[in-house]
Amino acid sequence: MSTPVLDVKGLAFAYPDGHQALFGVDLHVHRGERVALLGPNGAGKTTLVLHLNGILTAGAGSVAVSGLPVTRDNLMEIRRRVGVVFQDPDDQLFMPTVRADVEFGPANLGLRGQALERRVLDALDRVGMVDFIDRPPHHLSFGQRRRVAVATVLAMEPEVLVLDEPSSNLDPASRRELADIIRTLDVTVLMVTHDLPYAYELCPRSVVLSDGVIVADDATREVLTDDALMAAHRLELPFGFDPRTIPAP
Amino acid sequence: MGAGHGHHLHFHGHSRVHHLPAHVKLVTLLTFVVAVVLTPRTAYWAYGVHLLLVLVAQRASRVPFGYFAKRMVVETPFVVFALLVPFVATGPTVSVGPLDLSRPGLESAWALLAKGTLGVMASLVVATTTEPRHVVAGLEKLRLPNLLVQIMGFMVRYLEVVTGELARMRIARESRGFRARSFRAWPSLASTAGALFIRSYERGERVHLAMLARGYQGQLPVTHPLTATPAQWRVAGAIPGIAVLTLLAAVAL
Incomplete structure (x- = not known):
């Protein structure tokens, strides 16, 4: 099989205060997949996400993105390859206008002028928000x-x-x-959620993280029907x- | 929420003053205010010229004068102070009706009032025609240290988020029967302030994470550098130019 887009092997992590959040997580996500990451509060989902783009560094084990180790x-x-959309858009949108905010990422990658403009318009077009480009996010x-x-x-x-x-x-x-937007995106998606119908609707595969380990990794329908x-x-x-x-979507 | 896009000062418009780049307006404002402050207090005619200049700029901005005048209440504390000075200052006195007023006090009061009013008016001309985020961009162009620019930018962006949070906390307090009627309410108010601080601090951390996740490395990228044409500099520069000439004439006379 091809190199997985996300390749997490034996990932363990403890916070500086000693609280261990992950105990050896293995996860592979292949190109074009849409995977739901499920689990109760405090299972370590956010901790895992913050490892994927190198905000947290693995205590043990490894993370690689399309073969490139984090x-x-x-x-x-790595941060170009892994795009994280945080839960509260007020945390994510910190610039004074929509345009400036969408520019922030690609500008950090060194894009300027026409190329930057094209990226911004294209990204806003994909989420149907081009008309709001000069508005302040609030x-x-x-x-x-x-x-x-997004x-x-x-x-x-x-x-x-x-x-x-x-x-x-x-x-x-x-x-x-x-959901309609996510379905049209031609990109691999890992979706952390408590919204199980949403996971069922959008993600053919689900992974359950509980107490810092992966306890299930199967078709979403199988996971949700395993009482x-x-x-x-x-x-x-x-x-x-x-x-x-409900018939499979 | 104020007018236009919810800023309390900015008045949405398309006048020549609105279209001047922010850094040009900031330089103009600073030069003008310095010229006003340096003008000798007894050169009354010079203050007339300064006032005329501000009014010309104000009319050119096409911001309704009522809108503009209402926002001048910010000066009130200075006016109160200026009115008190003649009563409390010492030195030779003059009789005005039944009152004995200090002559140096009267002169100080006049100077404070005149310089203060002109400064407030000039700042308002800029503030009513420039969005806060453009002011920040202008300061960046004027080489204000990048860290300060970032802090100001975040302040502009998050002011409404934080005041919204504060309003929600107030509603939650009052919904449980709280009313701030005596000093006994202070502990509750203090813990609200504390909670707001912690929430803002935590939001700061989350925003920082979101910035790192998109490749932030300590500098905000400048994607649309501000530029000003020589013509724009000439138009805007005319006002502080005349103010400086007035100052020189007032000093020389």
Whole structure:
């Protein structure tokens, strides 16, 4: 099989205060896959995500992105390849206008002028937000801000898009619009979420992280219908939602 | 929320003054204010010229005068102070009606009022025609240290986020029956301030992570450098130019 886009081997990590968050995580994600990363609060999902782009450095084990190991020397290229969209768009959008914010990533990669402009327009076009290019982020609705947050990362042309709770705080229409956008993106996606129907809708494969280890890695339908597994790891389907009765998307 | 895009000072418009690059306006403002401050207090005619210059710039900005005048209340504390000076200062006195006022005090009060008012008016001409983010970009162009520029930029960006948070905390407090009526409420208010500080601090950390994740290496990239044409410098420079000439004439006379 080809080189995985994300290749995590035996990853362990303890925070400086001694709290160990990850105990040997193995995860492979291949090009074009859409994978949901599920797990209860405090399972280590965010810690794992912060290893993927080298914000945290592995205590043991290794992380590689398309064959390139995550090390201090490779940080810039790693951060180009791995685009992380954080949960709160107010954290992600820190520049005074949408344009300046979407420019931030590619400009750090050294792009200027026409090439930069093209990247920005293209990224905003992919999330349907070109018309808002000169607006300050705090004058957009929450759903619009989340879409711009996705664009800020797409502008870096990442090989893998990591979404942290993409559907949180969205109204149903914004939630669906974002799903439509994610489906059209020609990019590998790793999606951290508690929104199990959203995972089922968008990700053919799911990985369950619990207490710092991967406890399941299977088709999303299989994971969500394994009652024993779900109960053991504090995963619960919302009322009335049963994947067995819904045809695979 | 104020007018236009929710800034309290900026008035959305397309006048010549609006279109001047921010750094040109900042240099103009600074030169003008310095000229005003240096003008001798007894050269009353010179203050007339300065006032005329500010009014010309104000009219050229096409910001309604009422909008402009309302924002001058920021000067109130200085006006109060200036009005007090003649009563509390010492030295030879003059009689104005039933009152004995200090002559040096009157002169200081006049100088404070005149210089203060002109400074406030000039700053307002710039503030009503320049968006905060452009002011920051202008300061960057004027070689303000990059770190300060970044701090100011984040302040502009996050002011509304933090005030929004503060408003939510106030609503949450009041929804549980809290009313700040006596000093007994101070501990609650203090812990609100503390909580707001911690939240902002944590947000700062999350923003920093988001910046690192997109390749931040300590400098904000300059993607659209500000440029000004010689014509723009000439138009904007006319005002402080005349102010400086007035100053020189006032000093020479």
